[in-house]
Amino acid sequence: MKNTITKVLTVCLATFLLTSCVAKKRYVFARDKAAQEEKDNLALNGRIDRLRDTVHSLHSQLAALGSENESANNALDRTNSQLNKTASELNMTKEQIAAQRARLQQLQSFIDAQQKATADLKKRISDALVGFNSSELTVTMKNGKVYISMQESLLFPSGSAAVNPKGKEALAKVATVLNTNSDINIDIEGHTDSIAIHTKQYPDNWALSTARATSIAHVLIDEYKVTPVKLIASGRSSYMPVASNSTPEGRAQNRRTEIILEPKLDELMALMDAPKP
Numbered sequence: 001m002k003n004t005i006t007k008v009l010t011v012c013l014a015t016f017l018l019t020s021c022v023a024k025k026r027y028v029f030a031r032d033k034a035a036q037e038e039k040d041n042l043a044l045n046g047r048i049d050r051l052r053d054t055v056h057s058l059h060s061q062l063a064a065l066g067s068e069n070e071s072a073n074n075a076l077d078r079t080n081s082q083l084n085k086t087a088s089e090l091n092m093t094k095e096q097i098a099a100q101r102a103r104l105q106q107l108q109s110f111i112d113a114q115q116k117a118t119a120d121l122k123k124r125i126s127d128a129l130v131g132f133n134s135s136e137l138t139v140t141m142k143n144g145k146v147y148i149s150m151q152e153s154l155l156f157p158s159g160s161a162a163v164n165p166k167g168k169e170a171l172a173k174v175a176t177v178l179n180t181n182s183d184i185n186i187d188i189e190g191h192t193d194s195i196a197i198h199t200k201q202y203p204d205n206w207a208l209s210t211a212r213a214t215s216i217a218h219v220l221i222d223e224y225k226v227t228p229v230k231l232i233a234s235g236r237s238s239y240m241p242v243a244s245n246s247t248p249e250g251r252a253q254n255r256r257t258e259i260i261l262e263p264k265l266d267e268l269m270a271l272m273d274a275p276k277p
Contacts, residue, residue, distance in 0.1 A: 114144060117263040121181065122146045125261070128173040137170060145262045148174060149242075152255035159197060161211035163219050171216065174259060175224030186226070187260040188213045190235040193251035210235030212257055 122141045125148060129137060136154040140147045152158070155167035163171070178184060190209030202208040213233040220226040243250035 114263055118144055118146060121177070121184070121261060121263065124177050124181075125174065128177050129170060132170055145260050148259040148261070150257050150259070151252065152257075153252070155216070155257055156212060159199065159202070159208070161202075161208065161215045163215055168219060168223070171219050172224055175220050175226050178220070178226050178261075179224070181263075182227070183264040184230065185262045185264060186220075186231045187258075187262075188216050188231065188233045189240075189258045189260065190216075190233075191240060191254060191256050191258065192238045193254040194238040194241070194245035195251065205237040206235055208235070209237050216257055216259070 118141060122139060125146055126139045129139060129148075132154070135151065137148060137150045140149070150167070150170060154170060155163055157164070178186065190211070190213035192205040192209050197205055197208050202211060210233075213235055217228075217231055217233040221228045221231070238245070238254065241250075241254045242256070243253040245251050245254060
């Protein structure tokens with residue numbers, strides 16, 4: 001039985017890590033790609049300037065060759081061919097820059113929209129939870145996501161995964177916001193301090209942190225009708241502390257459950273995956 005629990009927890013952890021990393025990399029990748037395309041535009045602009053200089057030089061050569069005798073005809077033909085080729089390349093480069101600029105503007109507009117959606121979501125969550133103090137929960141925004149960090153004292157009795165009435169009150173307010181925003185991915189992370197637990201129900205901190213995340217998920221889904229399709233619950237044990245485990249105050253901060261919200265980036269991802277012009 002213990003081996004089975006360990007395997008399940010390992011799978012849950014692996015799934016969470018993969019999903020969390022992908023979500024974070026998506027946002028960073030979008031910003032980096034926009035910056036890279038801007039660099040490409042600058043390089044192409046420089047190439048246009050050089051090609052314009054070449055065209056000007058070739059026009060001068062044509063004028064000089066036209067004033068000489070017919071023995072210069074072959075050289076004139078070669079120069080004229082080069083001029084046409086350069087002009088054609090110049091026009092193609094202009095088209096590439098125009099296409100890349102339009103793509104960059106579209107990409108940037110999606111990034112801006114995603115950032116605005118995240119900021120708006122944070123405000124709505126903060127407004128919904130205004131009745132709770134900072135010792136019970138905090139709402140922050142980073143990496144394009146909203147983090148709702150709820151302390152153990154708000155949600156659970158010590159060593160338990162049964163949600164307190166006051167914890168359910170907070171979750172009800174969060175659910176109200178989630179149920180009016182369909183395009184949000186929801187990650188629920190359980191965290192513990194470094195003091196090991198070993199009970200019949202929870203053999204270690206992994207089991208407790210995972211059970212707490214799952215309990216939060218069930219409250220949101222079963223009692224407040226949050227769509228389960230967009231929700232992931234996982235345990236992180238004591239391995240992501242936000243404070244030192246050497247003091248009671250630090251350990252209390254580490255005993256928390258985080259609800260991490262991210263507006264979906266499907267449209268932005270489709271644009272980034274489209275063939276580059």
